[in-house]
Amino acid sequence: MLRYGVSFHEAALEDTVLVSPGGDTVDDRSLGAVAAPINITGYHIHHPIHEARPDIEAAAHVHAPYATAFSTERRLLEPINQEATQFFEDHALFDDEEVQILSADGGKRIAVALEDNSHVILANHGVLTTGKSAAEAVAWLVEMERASEVALKAQRPVRLSDEATRIARDDLVRPWSGWQIYSYLIRRHLPNG
Numbered sequence: 001m002l003r004y005g006v007s008f009h010e011a012a013l014e015d016t017v018l019v020s021p022g023g024d025t026v027d028d029r030s031l032g033a034v035a036a037p038i039n040i041t042g043y044h045i046h047h048p049i050h051e052a053r054p055d056i057e058a059a060a061h062v063h064a065p066y067a068t069a070f071s072t073e074r075r076l077l078e079p080i081n082q083e084a085t086q087f088f089e090d091h092a093l094f095d096d097e098e099v100q101i102l103s104a105d106g107g108k109r110i111a112v113a114l115e116d117n118s119h120v121i122l123a124n125h126g127v128l129t130t131g132k133s134a135a136e137a138v139a140w141l142v143e144m145e146r147a148s149e150v151a152l153k154a155q156r157p158v159r160l161s162d163e164a165t166r167i168a169r170d171d172l173v174r175p176w177s178g179w180q181i182y183s184y185l186i187r188r189h190l191p192n193g
């Protein structure tokens with residue numbers, strides 16, 4: 001996880017903290033440095049998901065503007081544009097007022113809502129995406145933010161048919177898609193990185 005107190009825009013690899021399944025930090029640099037070396041709420045959300053879904057290597061969750069706004073509508077993304085098709089039949093809704101996850105029990109409830117989907121919309125909170133790597137999870141987070149933006153901006157959207165949606169989804173979501181999207185993002189935003 002990211003070391004507590006480090007902003008995303010300034011985060012570097014050395015700001016990541018290895019956290020044990022029990023929630024302890026396995027990182028000498030954090031010990032004694034600050035009272036809370038990690039955002040414990042993040043642990044409450046992420047750990048139960050990893051426990052419930054060993055196939056998931058990474059989960060990503062931030063309060064991105066459009067996805068957070070969309071989450072207040074407490075519904076799934078409709079397939080109304082190309083980005084949204086990528087989430088068709090592969091995301092769930094955690095329809096709960098528990099926006100402050102005070103314990104791992106809250107994370108367990110999110111994991112239950114996730115079921116065998118890849119991603120979940122957390123009502124009135126934001127979204128959580130997953131992947132086989134951190135890069136994939138981040139890529140889907142950005143794609144879900146874009147799909148949320150379209151969902152909120154479209155005035156009178158007409159939904160794609162299930163058939164057309166599945167054709168688009170199956171062409172777009174491939175084992176390497178997340179990594180490819182992530183690599184575009186890195187080249188776009190960190191050209192010298």
Ligand SMILES: [Zn+2]
Nearest residue numbers: 061063125126
């Ligand atoms: Zn959150």
